Amino acid sequence: MKISYTVINNSLHVSFDGELDEYSANYVRNNLDNLIEENLARNIKQVVLDLAGLTFMDSTGVGVLLGRFKKFNKMDTVIYIKNPSKHIDKILKMTGVYSIIPKIA
Amino acid sequence: MNFDNQMSLAFSAKSENEGFARSTVAAFCVKLEPTLNEINDIKTAVSEAVTNSIVHAYNKESLGKVIINVGILKNEVYITISDFGKGIDNIELARQPFYTTKPEEERSGMGFTVMEAFMNSLEVKNNKDGGVTVSMKKVIGSDRG
Numbered sequence: 414m415k416i417s418y419t420v421i422n423n424s425l426h427v428s429f430d431g432e433l434d435e436y437s438a439n440y441v442r443n444n445l446d447n448l449i450e451e452n453l454a455r456n457i458k459q460v461v462l463d464l465a466g467l468t469f470m471d472s473t474g475v476g477v478l479l480g481r482f483k484k485f486n487k488m489d490t491v492i493y494i495k496n497p498s499k500h501i502d503k504i505l506k507m508t509g510v511y512s513i514i515p516k517i518a
Numbered sequence: 519m520n521f522d523n524q525m526s527l528a529f530s531a532k533s534e535n536e537g538f539a540r541s542t543v544a545a546f547c548v549k550l551e552p553t554l555n556e557i558n559d560i561k562t563a564v565s566e567a568v569t570n571s572i573v574h575a576y577n578k579e580s581l582g583k584v585i586i587n588v589g590i591l592k593n594e595v596y597i598t599i600s601d602f603g604k605g606i607d608n609i610e611l612a613r614q615p616f617y618t619t620k621p622e623e624e625r626s627g628m629g630f631t632v633m634e635a636f637m638n639s640l641e642v643k644n645n646k647d648g649g650v651t652v653s654m655k656k657v658i659g660s661d662r663g
Contacts, residue, residue: 480624
């Protein structure tokens with residue numbers, strides 16, 4: 414799993430390259446939390462998770478995403494998902510993730 | 519059951535083996551010419567069951583084994599995934615959406631729900647001599663319309 418990011422104004426845009434499962438969950442969790450910490454001075458108000466490069470995700474990934482929502486929500490940072498593959502979209506819909514982390518175009 | 523084709527896989531209950539397990543099962547099913555959607559359903563269901571064994575059966579501590587058996591009969595794939603861990607106290611409860619025994623770990627509690635939704639059948643039982651066996655069936659070709 415590789416994670417990269419760009420900051421544009423108050424928006425943190427995060428891209429993933431790889432698979433999100435039990436093996437990579439801790440790495441992804443810590444990495445996203447650290448990104449927010451590192452960019453505190455930039456007053457991040459919005460995080461966009463671009464899942465275009467995510468080739469696999471299971472319900473462990475759902476837990477990681479919902480956990481980030483809870484954490485970022487406390488910091489008044491909104492979080493969005495974009496570009497999920499068809500299959501990841503199916504999992505996110507099924508598990509109700511989009512009612513908490515909206516999908517944007 | 520007399521399968522047309524069969525394979526077995528035994529590996530250590532380590533999360534780094536999850537990708538290997540789901541990809542191997544998926545590769546074994548390729549001769550049935552599943553759609554990408556069907557392959558992803560199988561990969562995800564296998565990943566969910568293997569994660570349960572690693573995280574819950576063995577609590578990520580002891581290095582137990584996970585055994586996967588796959589049988590193919592015509593256009594149907596039968597997958598059983600077994601561990602030798604601590605078993606499940608209440609299977610009915612464990613299968614409920616959003617139920618998790620480890621909420622502090624940011625677990626979604628959706629593993630069995632995903633398996634049930636993505637496969638044509640799902641059976642979960644505690645083994646007599648310990649551990650859990652998850653049996654799933656996927657009918658290939660049923661989502662082609």
